[in-house]
Amino acid sequence: MRLALGVSYAGQAYDGWQSQPSGNTVQDRLEAALRQFTQQRIGTVCAGRTDAGVHGLMQVVHFDTDLDRKEHAWVRGPNSFLPGDIAVHWARPVPADFHARASAIGRRYAYVLLESPVRPSVERGRVGWVFRPLDPAAMQAAAQQLLGEHDFSSFRAAECQARTPVKTMRRIEIARRGAYWRFEFEADAFLHHMIRNLMGCLLVIGKGDRPVDWMAEVLAARDRRAAAPTFAPDGLYFLGPVYAPHWGLPDRTAAYDWLP
Structure with a gap:
């Protein structure tokens, strides 16, 4: 069985x-x-x-x-x-x-981020952290440039074992609740460190250190050296795979609803 x-x-x-x-x-x-x-x-x-x-x-x-x-x-x-x-x-x-x-026909991740002058305490290890204010419109515009099928080599770790860097990003949602941001990603599959490398670039743009169009330049470069440093793992959550309905499997656990 x-x-x-x-x-x-x-x-x-x-x-x-x-x-x-x-x-x-x-x-x-x-x-x-x-x-x-x-x-x-x-x-x-x-x-x-x-x-x-x-x-x-x-x-x-x-x-x-x-x-x-x-x-x-x-x-x-x-x-x-x-x-x-x-x-x-x-x-x-x-x-x-x-x-x-x-x-699995898809996979889902979320990144939870605290924007605060003070570092995390009770949520230490469960959230990423930035102390500078973020521009939601800039990050939303940059995220739109990642949707669709692309070569994501610029966001791929050197030790990645995936057969191809070409993936299809189906959805990116960015929302804020109080001091916490939630970035949600869905794609057919992800490369090693891909989400953390995407987060590094989104936050550089959100802080105003790079313009929105820089994301398209990084994507087109197909070179990891073109992107921002890999962001911390603390706030990254694997939400789970996506399966066709005929398998009859749940699409979440109770833990899913814990996130901000």
């Missing part, structure tokens, strides 16, 4: 999603909990890897098992062995041809 799980996690304490020799990744902790629950070694495949310090509001994983347990048992069982900053929210049986990564 193939199962899919919806998982949320706070990323501050972990070296990213993907398993590493340190054992200090979200995947390592999830697979250890599944092993304790099932007394079997279970390998998981995720919808989208996240870097160290990046959070997941609905990571989706799949795995195969010959155990027959009810859906709620696959939620409560692993959760009893997981640390408090990782939780399984739902479990669903899926067809054998479902693949958490390959079946």
